Amino acid sequence: MTQSVVVQIGQCGNQIGCRFWDLALQEHAHFNQWGRYDDATGTFFRNVDSLSWNGVSCADNGRIQQLKARAVLLDMEEGVISEILKGPLRELFDTTQLLTGVSGAGNNWAVGHLTYGSSYRDKIVDQLRKAAEQCSCLQSFFLIHSMGGGTGSGLGTRVLRLLQDEFPEVCRIVIPVCPSADDDVIVSPYNSTLAMRELTENADCVLLVENQALVDILNMEHASCGGQLRKGNIISAVGRLTGSEKPFDAMNDIVANMLLNLTSSARFEGSLNMDLNEIAMNLVPFPRLNYLIPSLSPVSTLARVSEPTRRLDKLFSDVFSKGHHLIKADPKRSLYLGCALMLRGNVHMSDLRRNIERLKSVVPFVSWNPEGWKTSICSVPPIGHTRSVLALANTTAIKSTFMEMRVRFHKLYRKKAHLHHYLQVEGMEESLFSEAATSLDSLIEEYHHLDAGTGKLIPVARLKVAQ
Known part of the structure; x- marks a missing residue:
C-alpha cells in the first residue's frame, strides 16, 4: 500500500484541501459501509485507533477522530x-x-518566499518529515496553493523547493490556482510570474487551475440546468455569475472533485490502475514542460438536478472540449505531448479503446509520440454518478495562459509599479524579476517551437528583460 501527503498552503490551498478531505471521507463512507480501515482508506488517512472506524461522513459526530x-x-x-x-x-x-x-504575507511573494520561508524553514521541514515518517511507503506529495497571494505563491513555492531538497525521490504534484484578469490583488502578476519559475524548476508535474475557467464552468452548469445548481446535497437557485461574483465554495468543489478523480486509482481498486508516479513519468517528456491541463466530466458537485446518465462517449468528448478545461485554453489547433484518461465507474476496456480510436482525428500528438495515451479504470464511480472521466493533457494549448500572464506582468513591470514593496524585503533583488520573466519567455518559446510543425523541442536562447 502506498501513501500520499497533502500540503495545503495559504487560504486558497487550505480551503480546497479541506473540501477534498470532506468529499474523500464521504466517498470512503459510501463505499465502505462496514467502516473498516483498509488499504483504500490508508492511502490518504492514518488510523490512530486499533478499532475500526464506522465510515461516517465528516458532518457526523461518530468516531471520525x-x-x-x-x-x-x-x-x-x-x-x-x-x-x-x-x-x-x-x-x-x-x-x-x-x-x-x-x-500574513501581505500579498507579497518575497515576504512569503524569503521572509517566512527562512524563518519557518526548520518547523516546516520538521512537519514534512513527521508526515513522511507516518507513511510506510510514501509515493507522492500534493501541494495546493494559489498563485496570486503572498503566502500561496511565495511560501508555497518555498515549500516545493524544500521538498525537492529533502525528498528528491518522491513525486511532487502541484495544484496551483491562477488568478483571473480582474483579480483584486493588483500585484498578482508579479506573484504569479515569480512563482512560475519555481514551479518550472522544482515540480514533477503541475496541474494548473484558473479562477476564470471555474467561473465559466459554473455559468455553463447554470445555463444547462435553468438556474438550479447542486453543491453537495444542497440545491440552491443562483443567477448568472459576473466577474465580481465568485462563489469560492462552488469553485473549490470543482478542484476537489478533480483531485478525487486524480487519486481514485490510488484509493480504490480497478481493472486498470494507474500509479501516481506514472503521471509525470508518461506525460512529462521534458523536465520544464511539466504543466498539465485538467478537464473533467461530469463536474460532480454541480451536476444538473435529476440529470440523466450521460452517454459514455459524451464524457470522452466533453474532456476535449473547451468548456470542461480547468484553465482558459482552447484545445483546437494545439499539439499533444501526452494525455492521461482516468475513468471511474462502469467502463470496459473495449469502451476505452473505441473512444481513443475515435478521438485520434481531433487529438494530434507530436510525431515522436503518436500513441501518447496513458489510461486507468477505477471501478468505484463518484457519488451520484455511474461514471466519470478526468483528462490530464500535456498540450501546447497551455501557452496562451502563460502569454496572458506575461502581458499582465509587463504591464506593471514596465512602469516599475509597486516594485518597492518587494525590494524592501531582505534578500529580494530586482534581478529575480528579470530572471522570472526570462524563464517564462523561454517556456513560451519552447511551446512555440513544438507548435511550429516539427513537434521537436529546439534550445531557446535565454532572453534578458530590460532593467
Whole structure:
C-alpha cells in the first residue's frame, strides 16, 4: 500500500484541501459501509485507533477522530485554519500538522518566499518529515496553493523547493490556482510570474487551475440546468455569475472533485490502475514542460438536478472540449505531448479503446509520440454518478495562459509599479524579476517551437528583460 501527503498552503490551498478531505471521507463512507480501515482508506488517512472506524461522513459526530489526514496545513494568517479547527473536520488534524503565522504575507511573494520561508524553514521541514515518517511507503506529495497571494505563491513555492531538497525521490504534484484578469490583488502578476519559475524548476508535474475557467464552468452548469445548481446535497437557485461574483465554495468543489478523480486509482481498486508516479513519468517528456491541463466530466458537485446518465462517449468528448478545461485554453489547433484518461465507474476496456480510436482525428500528438495515451479504470464511480472521466493533457494549448500572464506582468513591470514593496524585503533583488520573466519567455518559446510543425523541442536562447 502506498501513501500520499497533502500540503495545503495559504487560504486558497487550505480551503480546497479541506473540501477534498470532506468529499474523500464521504466517498470512503459510501463505499465502505462496514467502516473498516483498509488499504483504500490508508492511502490518504492514518488510523490512530486499533478499532475500526464506522465510515461516517465528516458532518457526523461518530468516531471520525480515529482517522487523521495525511496532511500538513500552513498559513501565515490564523483565520482559515482557526475556522477549520472549529468546524466538522476539526478532529481530522492534530496540532503537529498545523503551522500558522499572525500578520500574513501581505500579498507579497518575497515576504512569503524569503521572509517566512527562512524563518519557518526548520518547523516546516520538521512537519514534512513527521508526515513522511507516518507513511510506510510514501509515493507522492500534493501541494495546493494559489498563485496570486503572498503566502500561496511565495511560501508555497518555498515549500516545493524544500521538498525537492529533502525528498528528491518522491513525486511532487502541484495544484496551483491562477488568478483571473480582474483579480483584486493588483500585484498578482508579479506573484504569479515569480512563482512560475519555481514551479518550472522544482515540480514533477503541475496541474494548473484558473479562477476564470471555474467561473465559466459554473455559468455553463447554470445555463444547462435553468438556474438550479447542486453543491453537495444542497440545491440552491443562483443567477448568472459576473466577474465580481465568485462563489469560492462552488469553485473549490470543482478542484476537489478533480483531485478525487486524480487519486481514485490510488484509493480504490480497478481493472486498470494507474500509479501516481506514472503521471509525470508518461506525460512529462521534458523536465520544464511539466504543466498539465485538467478537464473533467461530469463536474460532480454541480451536476444538473435529476440529470440523466450521460452517454459514455459524451464524457470522452466533453474532456476535449473547451468548456470542461480547468484553465482558459482552447484545445483546437494545439499539439499533444501526452494525455492521461482516468475513468471511474462502469467502463470496459473495449469502451476505452473505441473512444481513443475515435478521438485520434481531433487529438494530434507530436510525431515522436503518436500513441501518447496513458489510461486507468477505477471501478468505484463518484457519488451520484455511474461514471466519470478526468483528462490530464500535456498540450501546447497551455501557452496562451502563460502569454496572458506575461502581458499582465509587463504591464506593471514596465512602469516599475509597486516594485518597492518587494525590494524592501531582505534578500529580494530586482534581478529575480528579470530572471522570472526570462524563464517564462523561454517556456513560451519552447511551446512555440513544438507548435511550429516539427513537434521537436529546439534550445531557446535565454532572453534578458530590460532593467
